[in-house]
Amino acid sequence: MxxxxxxxxxxxxxxxxxxxxxxxxxxxxxxxxxxxxxxxxxxxxxxxxxxxxxxxxxxxxxxxxxxxxxxxxxxxxxxxxxxxxxxxxxxxxxxxxxxxxxxxxxxxxxxxxxxxxxxxxxxxxxxxxxxxxxxxxxxxxxxxxxxxxxxxxxxxxxxxxxxxxxxxxxxxxxxFEEQHETYMHIIRDNNDQAVMNRNTILKLGPLSIENELVLLKDLMKTNNVCDFIGKIPEDIPAIIVSAGPSLDKNYELLREAKGKSIIICVDRALNKLLSNGIIPDFTITLDARALLSNYKNDRSNDIPLMIDISGNPTIYEMNRSRKFLYNNDGFLKAIYKQLGKDYYNLTAGGCVATAAFSACVTMEMKTIIFIGQDLAFEGNKTHTDSEESEEFNAASLIEVDGVNGGKVMTRYDMYSYLQWFESAITNMGGAVRCIDATEGGALIRGTEVMTFREAIDECCQKEFDCTQLIHDMPYSFEGMDIENFKEYMQFCSKQLKEFKTKAGEGAKKAKTLIHQGMDHRGPNQKGVKLIKDIGKIYETLEENVLYEMLDIYAAKDSLEELNDVYIMRGQEDSEKEVYEKTIKVYEAFVKACDTLEPKFKTLCDALN
Known part of the structure; x- marks a missing residue:
């Protein structure tokens, strides 16, 4: 050979x-x-x-x-x-x-x-x-x-x-100067995205977990976006309506697309459509603190809702229509598995428009049309004229290619979403046809660019009753014994107590290590054993079904310490510093357990 x-x-x-x-x-x-x-x-x-x-x-x-x-x-x-x-x-x-x-x-x-x-x-x-x-x-x-x-x-x-x-x-x-420049650009973008993810966890992590525990009480009366798999004809497109300033150019054409497509409207664009008598098939919300003002029109509460499992529970409770969960986290994945349901991983991408795109891909839509997806400034506006213009720092703007040629200005958060779209489209390898019919804003590479009129004429030619499909669709867990869910939540409550006990044990051993297990040369014989014990405890915590949830919840108190634990500075006294930070990490876990314990009890009581 x-x-x-x-x-x-x-x-x-x-x-x-x-x-x-x-x-x-x-x-x-x-x-x-x-x-x-x-x-x-x-x-x-x-x-x-x-x-x-x-x-x-x-x-x-x-x-x-x-x-x-x-x-x-x-x-x-x-x-x-x-x-x-x-x-x-x-x-x-x-x-x-x-x-x-x-x-x-x-x-x-x-x-x-x-x-x-x-x-x-x-x-x-x-x-x-x-x-x-x-x-x-x-x-x-x-x-x-x-x-x-x-x-x-x-x-x-x-x-x-x-x-x-x-x-x-x-x-x-x-x-290879040009390739190296592109290579470093991609690395810098990923680093910036990692920082944004960290900041999101710090800002919304605890709230997102609390929201999830509220929404879980109604899990048996919800659906998952994956329930649509195989139920929508391949020649029916999805239209994602975002709130970019270019939405003003073509939103009226949605009337013609209604009944010949699946129209998904992001929460921020919803008032624009409803005030003009246009009813989308779905509205979608992402943020744990999503604004209630996006749903100030009472008609919004009769539109099927796509919502992140950690989304704003008030919006969930206001809605009188069907609810479809997406972006299932590790805890919900475990629940689905326990109840014998298939689980489909969905990456939300950081904003409600990227979440809508991921939902469409999960639903196996073969054509996705964007409108209002500017991802750039039009003058000093980033959103449609029904929204307030946003202040911006000129020094923070980025110049990118425009969909209509030339250059347009964008802000870093919008630029990160642009990068996400381009990466997601590329990685699908042509399996989904993506059409940018925004008619303004940034160029999204990998999309076909056309007017919304052209997209409708080409793609929206067959009748499809989305309302009837939703009406006939059973809940995800319909017919299943709710006792299984109750028992699993009781099991999770016990897991929470075990997690707290183990985390407390880890903190105690780390303290003993510092005071009795180290000398001027580093860990002594007792210290070596304690280090192994501490490592085994963390491995046990990682195996706990609630680890991901508690890790996010504790991030506000432990993020900096965790980061420092991973960075060994090579100084003789750094080991002691690392173990001191390890104590703080375990104590943050204990604190998270103390906070979530009554919330789990409330959830279990609501199920009984």
């Missing part, structure tokens, strides 16, 4: 889409150019790359492995929960040295900016060990570069944001 066939066999198993893409390129006549290999003085292979008539050695001409060892000395790998970013894979000499140096739990996201280099390498080197290594995620420009955003968001969050290590293969930044 040739080296190429051997590497391709490994790719077929570990990276099937990359494998398919390579075969497509070869079938289209692709030929690798500008890359070669020669031997170093010690016989090891040296990769040669040609650019602008010049040849560049990407490894030492004398001893490539020794060069890689020396290169690694500039980096520090002493944090917990590290994520290593490597720009440039080359012939994998540097990557292998990296793998051999770091601990076995550290993940590596390795980005190769040159398709030609990668194709040359899989034809001339055995890199099956790299391909098959589960710790490494390979991103190859021209093959699966769109997955880079997914890899980042799945591995880098606020907790380990400052535990990233950025490594660059020698010469790659200079040879």
């Amino acid at each position: 040739s080296l190429f066939d051997k590497n391709m066999a490994a790719l077929e198993i570990s990276y099937p889409k990359v494998y398919e893409k390579i075969n497509e390129l070869l079938a289209d006549g692709y030929e690798c150019t500008g890359v070669s290999t020669e031997a170093a003085k010690n016989g090891e292979p040296v990769l040669i790359y040609e650019k602008d008539g010049k040849s560049y050695r990407l490894n030492s001409r004398y001893n490539p492995k020794a060069e890689a060892k020396k290169w690694l000395e500039q980096f520090k790998f002493d944090n917990l929960a590290m994520v290593i970013q490597l720009f440039g894979i080359g012939n994998a000499t540097f990557l292998r040295e990296l793998v051999d140096t770091i601990n076995t739990e550290t993940g590596i996201i390795a980005y190769e900016p040159s398709l030609d280099i990668f194709m040359h390498v899989i034809a001339n080197y055995d890199i099956t060990d790299i391909i098959e290594n589960k710790r490494i995620q390979l991103i190859i420009d021209g093959l699966n570069e769109t997955y880079f955003i997914v890899a980042l968001s799945g591995n880098v969050e606020w907790l380990n944001l400052y535990c990233q290590v950025y490594c660059k293969h020698p010469h790659f930044e200079q040879l």
